[in-house]
Amino acid sequence: MSGDAEPVVRLRGVGKVYGTGPSAVTALRDLDHDFARGSFTAVMGRSGSGKTTLLQCAAGLTRPTSGSVSVGGADLSTLGEAELSGMRGLRIGFVFQAFNLLPALTARENIELPLRLAGRPPAPGRVDELVDRMGIAGHVHRRPHELSGGQQQRAAICRALVAGPEVVFADEPTGNLDTGSGREILAVLRFVVDAMGQTVIMVTHDPAVASRADRVLLLSDGRLVDIVESPTAEKIVTGLEARR
Known part of the structure; x- marks a missing residue:
């Protein structure tokens, strides 16, 4: 990405407070960051550091209390709930720890679901290309309980990619x-970034997992306190220990 290219996700002064008065909890504090297109970023921090809130705000799952979030040049704060829901369905992909595949649908039907909910048929060959690249072409007519955990997560990654999202x-x-x-x-995920040019933002608690990313954002008490470039597990652990 060139230095003046538009980032795919931009956070400016993002803050998030849950509750009001004496019981209010500040989850994010004045956070700024640009996520480059075609990059793989991991977000880490201790429990309560704000990493999950960062993901939720950046993905449009929750609105920040202050600041702005843009995805693909679109300011999420200017979108109504219907527009935001449509954006999450087509321009933002999600991969969850629990896979979140619908048990009554086949793997292929799960993969196609975001497009069908949006009333858009899959592009010709798109699903076949994805399942072939993910190595599950022979399993797409099975239901989730007939797949291994790894196969289910590969199907979930295909589902996240099927609409050609921004991130x-x-x-x-x-x-x-x-x-x-x-x-x-x-x-x-590394292949998705390197070979397909996709942007991935990943929350994890595991330094070994985070080390596969291009960079790691370290959060503490809702603030971005460090960025580890070309990360290794050892560099990440050192960075985390320095913030304890």
């Missing part, structure tokens, strides 16, 4: 997987 948000995407399957999913 994919991944919330602990390896959290429900064994070590081997987790490594495979991280390789898939």
Whole structure:
């Protein structure tokens, strides 16, 4: 990405407060960051540091109390709920720890679901291309309970990509997987960025998982306190320990 290119996600002065009065909790404090198109960013911090709130605000799942969030040049604060819902369905992809596949649908039907909810048929060959790239072409007619955890997460990644989103948000995407399957999913996400040019923003608590990203944002008490470039697990742990 060139230095003057528009970031795919831009946060400016983002703050988030839950509740009011003496019981109010500040989850994010005046956070600024640009996420470059075609980049892989991990977000880390101790429990309560604000990493999940950052993801929710950046993805339009919750509105910040202050500041602005833009995705693909669109200021989310200017969108009504219907517009925001449509944007989350088509221009923002999600990958969750719990997979969130509908049990009554086949893997293929789950993958196509965002487009069908939006009243748009999948582009010819799009689903076939994705499932082939993700290595689950032989499993798309099975239902989620007939798939391994890794296969379910690959189907969830296909679902996140099917509409050609601006960005994919991944919330602990390896959290429900064994070590081997987790490594495979991280390789898939790395492929999605490197070979497909997708932007991925991932929340994780695991330094080994975060080390597969291009950079790691470290949060503490709702603030962005450090950015680890070209991360290794050791560099991330050092950065986290320095903020304790």
